[in-house]
Amino acid sequence: MNPDWHTIIQRHMDGLSTDEESALLKDALKHDDTLARLYLSYLNMDVALEAQASKSETTRSLLLADADREPAKVVTFPSKYRRVIFGMAAAAAIVLLAATVWMLGRPQVLLLRGVGQEFANASSLPHGELIGQSVDLKQGLLELSFRKADATVVIEAPAKFRIEDAKTLRMESGRVTAHVRDGKQGLRVLTPHTDVLDLGTRFAVDVSDGRRSEVHVFEGKVEAGATGAEHRDLLTTNQALRFATSAKPEARAVRSGTFVQPEEMKSLAAGVKAGQARRALDADAKLKQDAALIGWVGFEQSSGEAAVEVHGARRVQGRFTGQQALEFVDTDDHAKMNLHATTRQLTLMTWVRLDRVPEGISSLYHTDGWNTPGQVHWMILNNGQMRFAMNGAPLSGDQGEMQWPQSRDPLLGKLGRWLHLAAVYDADTQQVGFFTNGKFDSSVEMKTGLPAVLGPAQIGNWNVKHKHGTEHRRLSGRMDELIALSRCLSADEIRQHYEAGNPYR
Amino acid sequence: MSQPPESHQHESFLRLYAEHEAALHLFVRSMLPSRVEASEVLQDVIVVLWQKFDSAEDFKKWAFGVARLEVLKFLQSRARDRHVFDDALVNRLADMAVHQQPQHLTEREALDHCLQKLPQAQRDMVLTAYTKGIRMDDIAAQRGQTPMSLYKVLHRIRQALQECVRRTLAQEENA
Numbered sequence: 001m002n003p004d005w006h007t008i009i010q011r012h013m014d015g016l017s018t019d020e021e022s023a024l025l026k027d028a029l030k031h032d033d034t035l036a037r038l039y040l041s042y043l044n045m046d047v048a049l050e051a052q053a054s055k056s057e058t059t060r061s062l063l064l065a066d067a068d069r070e071p072a073k074v075v076t077f078p079s080k081y082r083r084v085i086f087g088m089a090a091a092a093a094i095v096l097l098a099a100t101v102w103m104l105g106r107p108q109v110l111l112l113r114g115v116g117q118e119f120a121n122a123s124s125l126p127h128g129e130l131i132g133q134s135v136d137l138k139q140g141l142l143e144l145s146f147r148k149a150d151a152t153v154v155i156e157a158p159a160k161f162r163i164e165d166a167k168t169l170r171m172e173s174g175r176v177t178a179h180v181r182d183g184k185q186g187l188r189v190l191t192p193h194t195d196v197l198d199l200g201t202r203f204a205v206d207v208s209d210g211r212r213s214e215v216h217v218f219e220g221k222v223e224a225g226a227t228g229a230e231h232r233d234l235l236t237t238n239q240a241l242r243f244a245t246s247a248k249p250e251a252r253a254v255r256s257g258t259f260v261q262p263e264e265m266k267s268l269a270a271g272v273k274a275g276q277a278r279r280a281l282d283a284d285a286k287l288k289q290d291a292a293l294i295g296w297v298g299f300e301q302s303s304g305e306a307a308v309e310v311h312g313a314r315r316v317q318g319r320f321t322g323q324q325a326l327e328f329v330d331t332d333d334h335a336k337m338n339l340h341a342t343t344r345q346l347t348l349m350t351w352v353r354l355d356r357v358p359e360g361i362s363s364l365y366h367t368d369g370w371n372t373p374g375q376v377h378w379m380i381l382n383n384g385q386m387r388f389a390m391n392g393a394p395l396s397g398d399q400g401e402m403q404w405p406q407s408r409d410p411l412l413g414k415l416g417r418w419l420h421l422a423a424v425y426d427a428d429t430q431q432v433g434f435f436t437n438g439k440f441d442s443s444v445e446m447k448t449g450l451p452a453v454l455g456p457a458q459i460g461n462w463n464v465k466h467k468h469g470t471e472h473r474r475l476s477g478r479m480d481e482l483i484a485l486s487r488c489l490s491a492d493e494i495r496q497h498y499e500a501g502n503p504y505r
Numbered sequence: 506m507s508q509p510p511e512s513h514q515h516e517s518f519l520r521l522y523a524e525h526e527a528a529l530h531l532f533v534r535s536m537l538p539s540r541v542e543a544s545e546v547l548q549d550v551i552v553v554l555w556q557k558f559d560s561a562e563d564f565k566k567w568a569f570g571v572a573r574l575e576v577l578k579f580l581q582s583r584a585r586d587r588h589v590f591d592d593a594l595v596n597r598l599a600d601m602a603v604h605q606q607p608q609h610l611t612e613r614e615a616l617d618h619c620l621q622k623l624p625q626a627q628r629d630m631v632l633t634a635y636t637k638g639i640r641m642d643d644i645a646a647q648r649g650q651t652p653m654s655l656y657k658v659l660h661r662i663r664q665a666l667q668e669c670v671r672r673t674l675a676q677e678e679n680a
Contacts (some may be wrong), residue, residue, distance in 0.1 A: 006667070010660045013538045030594055036601055043534045044609040045666060051527075051541065053635035080648050112552055145556070153554075266549065273545075 003028075005035060009042050034046070091290040108148050108166035115268045116277075116280075117157070118142035134162040137174065140321045145267045149187040151180040153260045157317060157420025158208075172322070177204040177259040180220075195242040196224045203235075204259040208316065210504040212244040216254045224249075257355040257416040258327060259478050265419060270505035272420070283500035284481075292487040294346075294454065295339040299326045299480070309336040313460055317353060318480040319418050319503040325480040334460030341454045343486035344427035348378055348388075349494070350502060354415050354477035357382060364421070365482065366462035367455055374453035377462075378423055379473065386408030386441075388423040388432045390452065395435055396430065396445040405444035407434035418480070420498040424488045427451055433488075438498030440491050454484065521564040522554070528606055532569055535602035536576040550575045551593045573599055612670050619669035623662070631662050 008025055009018040017025070029036050051073045095215060107129040117140035119125070125135065130144065137157040144153050148166040155161060159174020171309055174492065180187050189196040189205045193213040196205055201220025207213045213223045217235045225232035226243050233241060233249060240252040246503075260268070288296055295306035300323065312328065312333035318325035350364060359382055367375040373392035380386055389404035411419065414436065422435040427449035434441040459482060460475040481501070487499075496502045530547060537543040550572045560566075578593065583589045590598070602609075607652075620628060633644060634655075645655040 006664045009658060010663060011656075013540075014656060014659075015539055018655060028593060029590075031599070033506055033601075036598060037605065039534055040598065040602055040605055040609070041612060041670075042663070042667065043538065044612055044662065045525075045616060045670070046540065047531050048613045049620075049631060049635045049663075052617075052620065053632045188571075270545065409589050493577055 005038060005087060009039050010124045010286070013042060013046060016125075029412075030096045047432035057347075088175055090113055097204045106338070107164050109144060109146050112141040112145050112152070113265050114140060115142075115265065116268045117142055118270050118321070120465075123500070130258060131165055131453055132163065134160075136160050139317070141260055141265065142266065143262060146187055149180060149198075151178050151187040152260050153178045153187075154260050154265060155320075156260055171207045173206060173207050173210060175204065175259060177261055178202070179262050191227075193227055193245060194224055194241075194249075195227055196222055201474070202261075204255075206255075206259070209314070212242055214242045214252060214255075215388070216240040216252075216255070216256070217277070217324045217339055218256055253355070253357075253476070254475060255329070255355045257353050264504070267504040271503045272321070274505045276501075276503055276505065277323070280320060280501040280503075283497055287483060287485075287497065290485060290487075292345075292485045294343065294484040294486050295337070295482070296484075297337065297459075297482045299324050306337055306339065308459075311335065316478060318478075319501070323480070325351075325478040327478045328460045328475040331474045332461045333475070334458045334462070336456070336458050339454040341484070341486060342374070342451050343454070344449070344451045345482075345486055345488045346376070346425040346454075347422065347485040347487065347489045347494075348376075348424075349420070349422040349481075349483045349489075349497065351418060351420055351480040353418050353480075354380065354475075356412065357416050357476055361387075361473045363460060363462045363475050365457060365459055366473065367453070370452055370460075370464060372455070372486055374450040376425075376452050376454060376457075380394040380411060380421075382407070386411065386423065386434050386436070388420060388425065388434070390425070390446070390450060393446045393448050393450050396447045402444075405432040405434075405446065407436065409436065409443040411436060415477075417502055420501065422489070422494050422498075423451055424494075426488050435494045435498075437502075438495040507567040516559045521568075522551075525565050525568060526534050528565070529572060531606075531609060532599065532602050533572050533576060535598045536573070536590075537579070542579070545570075546579050549579075569599075569603065587603070611674060615670040616666060618673060619666050622669065623666070625654055627662050631659065631666075634659055 003024060005028075007027075008017065010218060012025055014023060025039075029039060039387045068110050073427060081189045097391060107132040110128065111130065114125075117125075118138045120136035120138050125133070125142070137155060139157045141157070142155045144155065144168060146153065146169070153169065154177045156175045156177075159176075160172040161176075162170045162172070163420050164170050167186060167192065168188045172192065176189060177203050178187055178189070178198065180200055189198075191205060191207045191213040192210075193207075193260075194205075196203070196215050199221040201222055202218040203220070204216045204218070205213060206216070215222060215235060217237060217239050219237050222235045223232050224235060224241060224243070235241060238254045240254040241249040242252045243249050259365050280348065284298070286295070287293065297306050297308055298309070299318070311331055313328045313335055315324045316327040317323075328334070348365060352364070353492040354362060361382065362380040364379075364380065366376040367377065367378070369375070370377070370391060375391045377389040378387070379389075386407040387404050395405065420435075420437050424433040424435070425431075430446045430449040431443050432446065433443040459479060462473045463470050510648070513626065522592075530543070533547050533550065534540075534543045537546060553571050554568055573596075576599075577592060579590070580589055580595060620631075623631070634641065641651045641655055645652045648655065
């Protein structure tokens with residue numbers, strides 16, 4: 001009996017086809033021209049019906065719709081059917097961009113994309129020319145195109161800004177990352193403390209702390225001076241300056257990892273549309289029910305979280321709109337906590353986005369001091385390897401230059417975007433396993449199997465006095481979540497937690 | 506076409522984009538059966554075109570080339586999905602879509618006529634199903650049906666439209 005191609009094609013178009021139907025269709029389309037023509041004919045009809053249906057809606061949606069605010073809608077059918085994602089937001093987004101092009105003539109500055117954006121006093125940005133617009137972005141991310149300056153910028157909430165003209169962005173507060181393809185045109189960013197002129201580069205301006213503005217150059221050149229001052233500095237790749245009121249600029253370490261880059265926007269937007277925020281919440285809720293949970297810190301100040309005492313670090317936007325992370329900037333920024341646990345099995349997991357720290361160690365979780373057998377220090381070394389050190393539990397046998405258990409693959413290439421890290425310790429097998437973005441990296445054998453002692457500890461700055469001075473270990477970047485369990489999660493469980501909480505698609 | 510659009514070329518871009526928008530949409534769709542995925546990729550295609558446009562010369566060929574690359578890039582990220590076609594089949598369908606373009610324009614005209622011939626209730630149902638932001642399970646709930654039974658109704662209507670288009674074009678040829 002011949003397959004009912006009319007039905008199979010339509011089921012495939014609607015995302016309802018079973019694996020067998022899809023395989024059958026795929027094979028037949030490869031050599032059957034008549035079937036391929038029928039298939040294309042159905043798709044042509046689908047596009048035409050979509051256009052027909054939107055005819056009466058188009059004008060209204062062009063003017064009113066806020067494409068990326070509309071969450072993706074997911075309908076789940078019985079398991080033999082695929083999940084069908086009705087992300088109409090995407091369709092609206094294309095209409096919006098086209099509409100901007102059509103209806104408003106020659107926009108110099110326009111919205112390219114948004115991720116979970118919410119505004120203080122408007123439901124959306126105008127779809128078209130943004131010059132002259134003052135924006136109070138409460139949540140989310142916006143990607144704007146400054147056509148004349150040949151620049152793409154990403155603005156992160158909370159932010160107040162105004163598009164002054166085709167090449168000038170005034171940031172009252174918030175953060176902006178800019179990629180200027182051709183510095184001949186010069187994008188200018190003004191803040192209460194500084195005046196930045198781009199000379200062809202990738203750079204960021206941080207005005208998230210009202211007392212100061214920072215300029216970070218990742219590539220190329222930027223000219224910056226204090227507001228109203230004649231003197232201007234030239235910043236080149238990997239340089240940063242901090243401008244504060246009535247003070248000369250102070251050189252800072254460049255923070256490349258904490259600013260959202262234009263290249264991330266597409267996959268972050270896709271993550272939102274695919275409902276990743278909901279999946280992450282569901283995964284967290286499931287883990288919170290785990291009897292082995294020792295501590296869960298989401299930095300949301302919500303009930304059920306382990307208490308943290310924050311020193312210097314600030315709450316900023318996390319992986320998803322409306323969720324918070326803790327940002328560590330200065331050397332002594334840290335958050336104190338006490339998990340009050342002693343356990344023979346331990347899993348530590350976290351979501352971070354980190355700056356590259358050329359020297360020293362990035363501290364993820366350090367128990368106080370270093371004098372109690374079983375106490376734990378979890379960190380990233382300057383070569384990008386993750387280390388899990390336990391006092392009194394050195395490595396088994398000769399393991400070369402390695403002194404404490406360390407992951408194998410360096411993380412350096414993965415910094416500057418959200419990253420999931422996990423370390424799993426088992427005193428019975430005397431092993432530590434490392435996982436990056438849900439993937440097993442390596443395991444290392446230790447000489448003894450002490451129970452892990454999780455007493456007073458800190459995320460971020462940890463210091464210890466030596467006879468030659470004080471050693472500081474700091475964290476430069478954001479941490480969105482830290483989870484500790486008194487059991488060894490399986491590789492599958494870690495992968496699932498990563499996949500559910502991954503903001504990218 | 507590697508430079509961004511200059512001011513004086515903007516109108517040229519608008520005109521060319523308008524001229525080829527429908528064909529570009531179908532071209533992307535020919536490679537991606539999912540309406541939502543096609544829209545997402547088309548959004549990226551427009552952004553690339555917008556940023557890199559600098560010449561009206563052979564716009565269509567260039568735009569289709571950009572679209573093909575964006576689709577293949579998207580499909581690479583979904584390669585593990587067994588419902589996704591491989592690159593060779595995607596390219597075959599894309600080539601056929603380009604070749605069939607005049608035929609598809611004729612079919613669209615016939616579809617307008619066939620849509621008008623549908624009973625009112627069926628026409629309303631099909632256009633509602635294609636309205637932005639409307640979910641099939643919401644429509645199904647309103648009608649007291651399951652989503653799957655609603656899809657079956659939609660499939661029957663689309664098949665009837667397909668048949669009507671075929672008959673209409675055959676009659677025109679005979680005339």
